[in-house]
Amino acid sequence: MLFFVTGASGSGKSACIPGLRDQLGDYAIHDFDEVEVPEDADTRWRQQTTEYWISRAIEYQHMGRDTIICGGAVYGEILASPSITQIDRFAACLLDCNDLLRIERVRSRGNTISMDMLCWSAWLRVHAADPTWCPEVITNGGCNLMQWQRWSHWQKGDPRWRQPLINTTERKLAQINADIIRWIQHETATDYPPPLAHQLDDNPEAHLSQDG
Numbered sequence: 001m002l003f004f005v006t007g008a009s010g011s012g013k014s015a016c017i018p019g020l021r022d023q024l025g026d027y028a029i030h031d032f033d034e035v036e037v038p039e040d041a042d043t044r045w046r047q048q049t050t051e052y053w054i055s056r057a058i059e060y061q062h063m064g065r066d067t068i069i070c071g072g073a074v075y076g077e078i079l080a081s082p083s084i085t086q087i088d089r090f091a092a093c094l095l096d097c098n099d100l101l102r103i104e105r106v107r108s109r110g111n112t113i114s115m116d117m118l119c120w121s122a123w124l125r126v127h128a129a130d131p132t133w134c135p136e137v138i139t140n141g142g143c144n145l146m147q148w149q150r151w152s153h154w155q156k157g158d159p160r161w162r163q164p165l166i167n168t169t170e171r172k173l174a175q176i177n178a179d180i181i182r183w184i185q186h187e188t189a190t191d192y193p194p195p196l197a198h199q200l201d202d203n204p205e206a207h208l209s210q211d212g
Contacts, residue, residue: 002057002087003184004078005070007095008121009113010102012168012176013070016095019177020068024184028060032071046072047143051081058086068184075128075163076138080146091162091187093180094128096121097169128163130156 007013014031021029035049050073057067075092078084097105099118106113126133131154139148154161166179 001066001188002054002061002090003066003068003187004073004075004090004092005068005095005180006073006075006092006124006163008072008102008124009111009117010105011095011097011121012105012173013072013095015173016177016180017070019173020070020180023177023181024068027066027068028057029068029070030056032069032073043138043140043142046074047077047081047138047146050074050077051083051143051145054078054081054083054087057090058083061088066188074124074138075161076131076135076148076151077142077146079151080148082145082147091183093183094124094163094165095168095176096125096165097167101169125165128165131158131161132156 005013005016014033017029017031020027030053032049032053035052038045053067053069053073057069060067073092075094078090078092084090099121102118102121103113106117123134123137127137131151135148135152139146151161164183166176166183168176171179
């Protein structure tokens, strides 16, 4: 199974990796940004990197290992990635925190934070709950191999659109790790979702006709 721990800058994605590796030694755990991040990293780069990590997870799947990727992947982009249907099962969560704490965390690393970063975190928060919310934010200017038609017809409340939010605002790092592990254990023990090859629709019209 493949798990994506996602979120905007300052949400706690990278900080949780050492603790997850200590407690989940059987998993292949990677930071999304382990690959070289160019100075002009953009939507296309993020989508191509998401596909790269999915391909790595497929390799681990063949070896019988589950994978956890912590970083800047986006749920709609994961679903639209060309190779995701080769993953038996996957789940994604969104780490989130309030804006004041996000600013503090980013600045504590010696980085600058902009209004664009805060707007991005707000968009991710709504995107996690509603596939119809401004999809052009990720569909415009991205990789031309993305399969947007897999979910572009889904509406808010569709049970296939599942990205729970883990709020890290008032949580210590050990508590955040515990929250993530509980989520992973829950997803592992739950039969839903079905294999993605059956869950995603490359032909939305066929799906709608089957629904009556």
